[in-house]
Amino acid sequence: DQVFHIVPETFQQVQHLQHLCSTLLLDLWKPQLPEDIQAGEDLHIRVPAPLVQEVKDSLDHHMISYKVLVPNVQELVNQSMPKERNSHRQVPEGYVYTQYHPMEEIYQWMTQIQKSNSELVTQHYLGETVENRTMYYLQISQPSDKNKKIIWMDCGIHAREWISPAFCQWFVKEILQNYKSDPKISRFLQNLDLYVLPVLNIDGYIYSWEKDRLWRKNRSPHMNGTCYGTDLNRNFNSSWGSVGVSYNCSSEIFCGSGPESEPETRAVAQFIERRKSDILCYLTIHSYGQYILTPYGSTTKPPSNSEELMHVAEKAAAALMGKYGTSYEVGPTSLILYSNSGSSRDWAHMIGIPFSYTFELRDKGVHGFLLPSYQIQPTCEETM
Amino acid sequence: QDIDDVGHKYYLELVLEDVLDKDSTVNCTAEVLYHLGNNNIAPDVQVSLEGELKNTDEADNIFYHRIKSLEKELVAENIPDSYGNVPPEMEPIHLLAWVASGYVIWQNSTENTEFHLAQIKHVKQVKRSDEYLEFDYMILLHEMVSQEIIPWQMTVLWHPQHGVQVTQDSRQPKHASE
Numbered sequence: 269d270q271v272f273h274i275v276p277e278t279f280q281q282v283q284h285l286q287h288l289c290s291t292l293l294l295d296l297w298k299p300q301l302p303e304d305i306q307a308g309e310d311l312h313i314r315v316p317a318p319l320v321q322e323v324k325d326s327l328d329h330h331m332i333s334y335k336v337l338v339p340n341v342q343e344l345v346n347q348s349m350p351k352e353r354n355s356h357r358q359v360p361e362g363y364v365y366t367q368y369h370p371m372e373e374i375y376q377w378m379t380q381i382q383k384s385n386s387e388l389v390t391q392h393y394l395g396e397t398v399e400n401r402t403m404y405y406l407q408i409s410q411p412s413d414k415n416k417k418i419i420w421m422d423c424g425i426h427a428r429e430w431i432s433p434a435f436c437q438w439f440v441k442e443i444l445q446n447y448k449s450d451p452k453i454s455r456f457l458q459n460l461d462l463y464v465l466p467v468l469n470i471d472g473y474i475y476s477w478e479k480d481r482l483w484r485k486n487r488s489p490h491m492n493g494t495c496y497g498t499d500l501n502r503n504f505n506s507s508w509g510s511v512g513v514s515y516n517c518s519s520e521i522f523c524g525s526g527p528e529s530e531p532e533t534r535a536v537a538q539f540i541e542r543r544k545s546d547i548l549c550y551l552t553i554h555s556y557g558q559y560i561l562t563p564y565g566s567t568t569k570p571p572s573n574s575e576e577l578m579h580v581a582e583k584a585a586a587a588l589m590g591k592y593g594t595s596y597e598v599g600p601t602s603l604i605l606y607s608n609s610g611s612s613r614d615w616a617h618m619i620g621i622p623f624s625y626t627f628e629l630r631d632k633g634v635h636g637f638l639l640p641s642y643q644i645q646p647t648c649e650e651t652m
Numbered sequence: 653q654d655i656d657d658v659g660h661k662y663y664l665e666l667v668l669e670d671v672l673d674k675d676s677t678v679n680c681t682a683e684v685l686y687h688l689g690n691n692n693i694a695p696d697v698q699v700s701l702e703g704e705l706k707n708t709d710e711a712d713n714i715f716y717h718r719i720k721s722l723e724k725e726l727v728a729e730n731i732p733d734s735y736g737n738v739p740p741e742m743e744p745i746h747l748l749a750w751v752a753s754g755y756v757i758w759q760n761s762t763e764n765t766e767f768h769l770a771q772i773k774h775v776k777q778v779k780r781s782d783e784y785l786e787f788d789y790m791i792l793l794h795e796m797v798s799q800e801i802i803p804w805q806m807t808v809l810w811h812p813q814h815g816v817q818v819t820q821d822s823r824q825p826k827h828a829s830e
Contacts, residue, residue: 291724292724318727482771499799514798520800521799605796606797633768635732636769636794638733638770639736640736641735641736643736
């Protein structure tokens with residue numbers, strides 16, 4: 269949104285400006301009413317962003333000169349309320365989990381969450397992205413003598429799937445808010461450690477906030493910087509490059525120059541490889557489609573523990589449906605979705621992690637990647 | 653069903669759900685025939701409804717008169733916005749795009765594609781001297797298998813009694829929407 273400063277010179281110009289204000293329902297800052305617009309007097313109008321070009325064209329067409337007084341109203345608003353924004357940062361109780369957050373806020377959230385829950389949560393370095401941003405995961409672990417098994421969950425491997433990082437944040441909040449009061453959760457934490465990576469593809473996520481909302485891949489440059497991005501979920505070393513991929517950088521499913529060619533992939537793979545004997549379950553969160561997907565995508569040959577995998581997934585889908593009636597389809601990617609190779613879920617299973625699942629959250633295509641924020645809560649609640 | 657030398661036929665049972673009233677549903681059956689070989693022909697579709705669709709005359713007429721009485725042609729962008737929001741007065745424009753994109757999707761579907769309307773990048777009303785409303789849309793279609801986002805231009809005609817028509821549509825090169 270912009271604010272224009274105009275000093276009309278003639279009565280004709282005044283008339284035109286009055287007409288413009290009333291038909292486009294523009295927000296008059298000075299004077300208060302269109303009838304008070306006068307030649308020779310200051311006029312300040314706020315123009316909503318989608319109408320800016322149209323208004324400029326109209327002013328040019330009528331030879332009315334103008335200056336842009338405020339080039340970005342939202343920025344001004346943000347600057348004028350520093351206290352409000354800070355309170356989001358300092359107090360996780362003030363963090364709004366039912367809204368989508370940019371990466372900067374998620375970084376701050378992680379620091380805050382560890383600070384206010386230091387008996388349970390520790391933040392750890394995982395690696396770095398192409399653009400040298402640091403990847404952190406949160407470890408939720410109740411101190412004990414037991415050597416506990418691990419459940420790993422990562423979100424945001426695909427930039428445009430905003431509901432996914434929103435879910436990881438919600439998940440952490442739910443566990444931390446309820447581990448003392450909820451017997452299921454406390455039993456859980458007695459026997460298991462949770463490792464959560466809220467945003468895997470940090471560069472891509474930021475890019476989807478700043479430049480292209482529907483961006484999917486990471487931001488690695490190829491062909492001398494004329495083409496960007498590898499699909500991180502085709503970049504893992506599980507039948508890499510064999511099916512359901514493209515070798516062309518301009519494709520959304522470009523698998524990269526080789527398995528684990530991307531730093532983000534390596535960061536995750538190296539960690540999981542090292543700890544694999546303790547990892548019971550690998551979860552990776554995506555959208556959209558409403559599926560719980562089991563291995564494999566690269567072949568229709570069922571995994572060794574396919575019965576057990578399906579059984580658990582079906583129970584999960586039933587529990588999910590019990591909350592709001594949302595139905596999820598369950599099964600191997602190669603059978604119910606499409607063939608693909610190099611996925612993180614396939615790779616995790618192949619190296620020996622018994623329970624490996626991809627969750628595709630809401631919805632089924634009505635909103636697709638642009639899931640409205642009022643659906644964050646119900647989506648997260650049912651997925652818990 | 654594989655039909656030799658012709659193609660693959662699918663028999664479907666569907667439930668239609670009213671977007672504006674989730675409890676209102678209509679069962680229907682459909683037969684879809686994908687033609688062998690030639691991917692340039694749209695699949696044949698036959699549908700039969702078991703029941704009636706709700707009458708929408710009142711809402712149609714309200715929308716129709718609202719647009720007809722606008723002083724300036726309607727222009728809008730990014731519906732829904734990045735946060736998934738659609739301003740209430742834009743909802744009919746959104747629904748219209750949905751219906752029209754259904755036609756475009758049908759004309760361009762094969763057994764190996766799954767399209768969804770991802771977003772309206774831009775819509776502009778086109779002035780007409782007759783009774784019809786005309787909108788020039790630039791939409792983004794999301795294709796599941798390739799994961800591609802495909803910009804598509806479509807010209808849509810609408811009238812409360814005469815329904816929706818897509819008079820022109822063309823696939824755009826990848827950077828057309830930026």
